[in-house]
Amino acid sequence: MWFRNLLFYRLREPVAYDPEAAEQRLANLHFTPCGAFEAQRSGFVPPLGPQAPLVHAAAGCLLLLLQEESKLLPATVVREALAERVTALEAAEHRKVRKRERERMRDEVVADLLPRAFSRHKRIWGYIDTEAGFLVVDAGSEKQAEHFIEQLREAWGDLQLAPPQTELAPGTVMTRWLAQRQTPSDVELGEEAVLEDPSAEGGEVRLKRQDLTSAEIQAHIEAGKRVRALALTWGERLSGVLDGELALRRLKFLELIREQAGDRDPESEAERLDADFVLMALEVRGLLPRLLEWFGGEQQRARPDAG
Known part of the structure; x- marks a missing residue:
């Protein structure tokens, strides 16, 4: 539970310490696993375990946990499968496969491989401190933090926040x-x-x-x-x-x-x-x-x- 990184953002407007209301906001973004033909998906999961609420409230804070699932398709596997299909088609029809057709075939290869791909899961923790007026995210990069914020804003449409600005650099x-x-x-x-x-x-x-x-x-x-x-x-x-x-x-x-x-x-x-x-x-x-x-x-x- 101990965060390894602190990226924090100032809340422009107060957020109520109301876990039930927060739970309702997140309900439509509850994590569900990727479908057979989906490359990635993300959503919120209960911070304290499967049977717990989506929002954990304590000490004036609302604790949240975003889970991401992404299918692992190595580029070499896609290239090799695509090359086989292109070679077979060119041999069968005695013609050169053009760029646009190759791109369409690549999409077909990815769609065929996705159901057999392994999944990688990643979790990003964050919490809203309703008393101090900050959102705090445990993210290894700004890109991860931005993804957490995007998902949170999708659920919390009126959430206004920005990186803190100090008088001195x-x-x-x-x-x-x-x-x-x-x-x-x-x-x-x-x-x-x-x-x-x-x-x-x-x-x-x-x-x-x-x-x-x-x-x-x-x-x-x-x-x-x-x-x-x-x-x-x-x-x-x-x-x-x-x-x-x-x-x-x-x-x-x-x-x-x-x-x-x-x-x-x-x-x-x-x-x-x-x-x-x-x-x-x-x-x-x-x-x-x-x-x-x-x-x-x-x-x-x-x-x-x-x-």
Whole structure:
């Protein structure tokens, strides 16, 4: 249940803490497996198990789980099957198969192979914090997060949200942290960073297991490189790699939090998931406002009460 990534979005309008209403919204997007001739399908499944509701409510948050199924059809298999059909047709009719006909035959090959293809399943967790006014998604990429949001908007037609905007550019502020060898009192630098050269497209330096306050790093900063991603720890509670878009990846909840989780004795897997989620959501609720403060606070026009 512990998220490994945090991509968060500001809710433009308040969302009611009403799990029954949320359940009704998601009902038409309940996941069902792919049909024999479908390449992919996605929908929501119960976060706490098959017999649980589609929406799990706890600590002022609505927890959701999107499941994706995609059929695996290796390109080489499709090419080989298509080549066989093209060769057979050309030999039988003594003519060359043209491009448009080849494309139609490829579609036929894919349709024939889909019922025998293996399925791959992927899950994307997310929750709406109705008290803090954020949507939080555990996604390894922006593309995955966008797919989660698209599905959520399909069910929640009036859901208004946007990536958070801060007064100061995160990359500029994190570069200053390294240049001045000074961070906010509740931030400790890790040993990893990505520095990029704004004057050279694609020019970057990836640092791992490095002292980010060393003279070597200072030389990179003085040469004009800027921070694109930076490993850090917040308040000895959690750590991760923060990028210039405010996405926190490779998230780890540290010993202090894990000890709190270990003090419980849940009677079932569902109870354990619920307790872990509450603990995690409360930690993230404390982190996000503070994270925005590091970069000058949220822009006025990005706040939900802005005119």
